[in-house]
Amino acid sequence: MPPSIHPVDLVATLRQRNLTPAIIFLTSRRACDEAMQSFERSQVTLPKAQQEQIARVLAQVTEQFPSIAEHPLIETVQRIGVAAHHAGHLPSWKIAVEELMRTGSLDAVFATTTLAAGVDFPARTVVVTQSSIRKARDFTDLTASEIQQLAGRAGRRGKDLVGFAVITPSPYIDLTVLTKGLTGQPEAIHSQFVISYPMVLNLLKAHPREQIQSILAKSFAQFQLNQRTAVLETKLDSLRAEMEPFGPRVCSDWITQWQVFEQARKRKKPRSPFARQESPDVAARLHFLTPGRVVGVTRGRGIILRQYRSKGQHAPMVTLLREGGSLNECPASIVTQVFDRTFDCEETSVYPWCTPQTLEQLTHHLTDLPPRLPILPILTHQHEEAPIDSSIIQTLGDFACPTCPSRQACQRDFPRASRVRQEIQRHIKSIQALQTSLWHRFQERIDVLERFGYLNANAQLTADGEWARLIRIDHSLLITELIRAEAFGAIDPPLLAAVMASIAHDDDRPGSFPRGSAGLVTLLFQVRKLAESLTPHEAPPMLRADVAALTERWVSDQTLTWIGLARLTTMAEGDMFRLFARTIEFLSQLKTLKATHPSLAESADHAIAAMRRGVLEELP
Amino acid sequence: MNTHELEQLLMQQPVSLLHRLARGRISRHFRSGKRKLVDLLLQASAENRPGLESDLQTLIEERAHRPQPAHIEKTRSAQARPRPAPTAASRPHKTDDHSHHEPPVSLHEWLSGIGVPPPQPFIPDAWQVDALAKLAETDVVVSVPTGSGKTYVAIEATKRAIQENRTVIYTSPLKALSNTKFTEFSRVFGPGQVGILTGDRREHSQAPLLIMTTEILRNLLYDAAGGEIDVRLDTLGLVIMDESQYLADPERGVVWEETLIFCPSQARLLLLSASIGNPQDIADWLTAIRPTPCSLIRHTKRSVPLRAGYLHPNEKLTPLFRTAGIPYGQPHLLHPEAKRLFMEYEEETGPSRSR
């Protein structure tokens, strides 16, 4: 969303109030570019002296980074003293803008709010136009830390007596988020520890399995889990204190005794007709049995089309699309697994509960699904008392309770005592989970690596594990499996670079691209198949064929210039640069396999050398 | 927890907690009232029920253990003073009453004092001196606002280490920042004294000060543990990690943890971070896992004071708060003019908002 004030007016106001230089944070690259365009039509021109200063600084930076000279906005920037700085630009251009700001030559810079773009230069004023930020397809409110990071750029030490953070609204802005962020405390940070395959291999290379638990215990993750444990332990202590008056009575475990007695008594009473009595397992699953969800049943798999309750028993039911296309009405309990996979389902109110198109699509999806799907972990909350085996009730025969002297006390205290006892058990379980969760996750990884043959049964590295541990990037399992499947047999550098690019690139911005070679298409098909089969163990990369083709072109055609390449695609130069830089990083990991995979390492080396030219050579 | 119980639990929570829970789950949740928010959350829970429940528990627990706002205000005002002397006068509710009675700051006053300070001889701040002194004895975590002067601490600490014939590794989260620092440090220490390692490029990899991304350092440490030493780690005297708040980055934070866990014990650690909420936790954690204790250097006062303003689309500028500076802990102290203009804006753009 662009700000509601016109960018030219915004900069004019800032100039007039002596609030320049300013960094103006906008929601998107497009908003920044459009803001720049709106200046092209404006009459504003800078005084000669300032124009000359900009030219001087630019000339200086261009000496080091020649690609700046080709930037289309140079003239506008010089004329109006305003520039844009975002991830769509080449790093060299961003360096130029930073240098211009550092020397005080510009009045304003439009930048995107993503600090990942590396806005690391200060100004007198920072302008904020939004209160939320796009993160993974959804808008989330800015946190106090983020707001303070933005505002932190205002006020240059040694150059300003005061700094200013100015809010100017755009649609959907929430002023409270910003005022709270400005006046509040930055959020506490939380560990984001994840256990990756390379981590497991590298740890097991240097330490025996028995030592791993103590290494994991050194993580910040465990430190924070311990803090939570401490809180739970305090609660547990107070619960235990609460439990004291409910110690042994006539029978030592009177709570269980009374519970059994109560149940036996209730058993004689007729059940209320509409009591929902599904097991906790089924109840927990019900929330996930939504139209479009893929589930496992005893024989095969299916997709849920609707969920309802049966008329008479009021039992939970589902309509299930089975492999082969048949529709079944079955009790929800038939579902044995809920998979982490849903498809779009356009629902209707009559049989077959979705549109014919959806039905057709889903039938296709169902046959095309990979053999293994990630299972959705579902927490079952056993809040209800565990049902008691009827055999116990029978063997107990006559209860002592009705005539017991403690009966009244038991009857009175039972609800509270049993609640506290449940709480205690729940806390003990949670504490155990907090103490062992990292180790469990590590063990899960060990199991997978053992199944694939990177570790032996004693969790020691196999020959394959020895080299696989050197691949320390995202999607490492896919890459090492591709190497083992000899997908890269005697591969040409352009093809290798292209595949690595499709694995490395994690941006879904659409665009137009050149076509890939037939060899690339075939190879990517194989890679995709392997990636799908690994889905239960590693999330597959995007594997975009278009960015792969672009990389292939750059590596195979050494006469192609950067500008020439940029003409072949709508991808922004900054994105192209990042794609290639990341690809080089991935390739250089393959280079480390020289000892075990000499021809692959050599191919990677050639690919890197071929990629490093023009703009890619400018930066260290 | 069944749906009914979840609903009840949600209804018992304050709206602010519900909004935090809704972050990333519901778009534009701040437009919803409590009832609607609970409904939306229940709907969204179909996606990942266990996740929602566990986040909810965490938030409830966090709330129960968070210091009260009054307490925050007290520490803030105490830190702003050279000598913390909590007297009755610094009590938050008094300040509160006080500011309400003061007339709101005028635009003129708010804009006054803009300008360039006269050049002054460089005198290190107390916190900078303190950080360097502590670093002689312990590892150090620095958590100060952006623009305070963390680079000075990094440079001085590096000078000392080099004087003692020790090597220094400086890590930054982004390649672009590594490049900037490489240029900056080469200017300070002389070109041959600074090396850079990124991806597969290495320049002056035997220089006493090496700049690299955190991933590269992590890989070096793994190689060293596996027995293949690449860069000499035995003479390593100091590891400086810039932008340490990246520890909380969802994708890359784990690399900071791995690096800190495996950082050689003979090397001092200097963690430089923007202001974060729990820097003491980081220092306590490092103290727990490393042979030397870790000190925390923290302050919240910005070196250049900040003022906040509101600019209406019709180019009218007004202070955002009643006070010229930021009223920490009191977000509701809006300037009446900013309040009025923003309400006007909301009314004018209102209809377009309902998607």
Ligand SMILES: Nc1ncnc2c1ncn2[C@@H]1O[C@H](COP(=O)(O)OP(=O)(O)O)[C@@H](O)[C@H]1O
């Ligand atoms: N003690 C000091 N007195 C005056 N200026 C200082 C002092 N310390 C740092 N500066 C200046 O403050 C500015 C910001 O410092 P920098 O190290 O970039 O901040 P950050 O904490 O964000 O890394 C620099 O221009 C630096 O020269």
